[in-house]
Amino acid sequence: MNVIITGGTTGIGRAILDLFFAKGANIAFCARNQKDIDVLTNKLLNIDPNRNVIGRSIDVSNVEQIIEFQKEVIQSWSQIDVLINNAGVFLPGEILKEESGALELMIETNLYSAYRLSRLVAPTMIDQGSGHIFNICSVASLIALTNGGSYTISKFAMLGFSKVLREELKTTGVKVTSVLPGATWSNSWAGVDLPYERLMEAEDVAKQVWGAYDTSPSAIVEEIVMRPQLGDL
Numbered sequence: 001m002n003v004i005i006t007g008g009t010t011g012i013g014r015a016i017l018d019l020f021f022a023k024g025a026n027i028a029f030c031a032r033n034q035k036d037i038d039v040l041t042n043k044l045l046n047i048d049p050n051r052n053v054i055g056r057s058i059d060v061s062n063v064e065q066i067i068e069f070q071k072e073v074i075q076s077w078s079q080i081d082v083l084i085n086n087a088g089v090f091l092p093g094e095i096l097k098e099e100s101g102a103l104e105l106m107i108e109t110n111l112y113s114a115y116r117l118s119r120l121v122a123p124t125m126i127d128q129g130s131g132h133i134f135n136i137c138s139v140a141s142l143i144a145l146t147n148g149g150s151y152t153i154s155k156f157a158m159l160g161f162s163k164v165l166r167e168e169l170k171t172t173g174v175k176v177t178s179v180l181p182g183a184t185w186s187n188s189w190a191g192v193d194l195p196y197e198r199l200m201e202a203e204d205v206a207k208q209v210w211g212a213y214d215t216s217p218s219a220i221v222e223e224i225v226m227r228p229q230l231g232d233l
């Protein structure tokens with residue numbers, strides 16, 4: 001099983017990466033921080049030196065870097081089973097008050113990265129007649145987050161992209177699942193003064209992603225919506 005994941009070094013992406021690796025996957029992942037990438041690559045190869053691990057430092061908002069990353073993966077793997085479009089950024093703010101450029105940065109990072117990488121990877125999956133693309137959206141794809149103006153816009157768009165891709169790939173054997181988590185412990189929430197149980201654990205999300213992957217070819221989990229037991233923050 002060959003799995004590509006963007007933003008695999010921390011948070012939700014890391015939990016998904018760890019679970020798929022534990023299930024036997026070869027992993028290609030990216031993030032910006034080279035040190036985090038090296039530490040994770042060494043950790044994975046220490047667990048199983050026979051596994052293929054490709055970790056690359058790229059900024060997913062940069063189209064040339066996305067193309068280079070995909071080219072390198074395709075050169076190593078003739079088959080791609082799973083693509084997880086996870087990398088994303090949350091800049092708090094309100095539409096009328098946030099810094100100019102906030103919307104552009106979050107659209108580039110959260111949406112265009114997934115759009116571009118899916119367009120590069122999906123043709124291989126279509127040729128195989130199988131594959132699974134997960135798009136990490138958010139409950140902010142369904143409701144307007146207070147103090148999350150442009151983030152909400154980017155995540156509504158991400159769900160729109162994911163739904164369209166699902167329809168377009170329906171007859172190809174390639175599955176598309178939209179994942180909509182609520183508040184989940186990660187770097188984005190570092191330092192927040194809330195009881196641990198108020199937020200979900202990234203591993204909760206990873207288990208649902210694995211469950212959606214682990215279905216027969218005739219079944220598709222189209223959407224995963226998850227919230228903390230006590231609801232949205």
Ligand SMILES: NC(=O)c1ccc[n+]([C@@H]2O[C@H](COP(=O)([O-])OP(=O)(O)OC[C@H]3O[C@@H](n4cnc5c(N)ncnc54)[C@H](OP(=O)(O)O)[C@@H]3O)[C@@H](O)[C@H]2O)c1
Pocket residue numbers: 006007008009010011012013030031032033034036058059060061086087088089090109110136137138139180181182183184185186187188
């Ligand atoms: N945590 C939540 O409450 C929550 C809820 C709903 C949805 N989500 C979504 O879940 C996804 C993961 O979020 P998270 O909270 O787990 O975040 P996180 O802990 O901050 O992790 C983000 C990951 O993406 C990488 N990344 C960020 N920007 C990047 C860029 N421009 N290019 C390449 N890699 C980049 C980070 O590594 P580097 O910093 O080294 O680049 C890191 O590996 C996001 O799409 C987020 O919107 C999160």
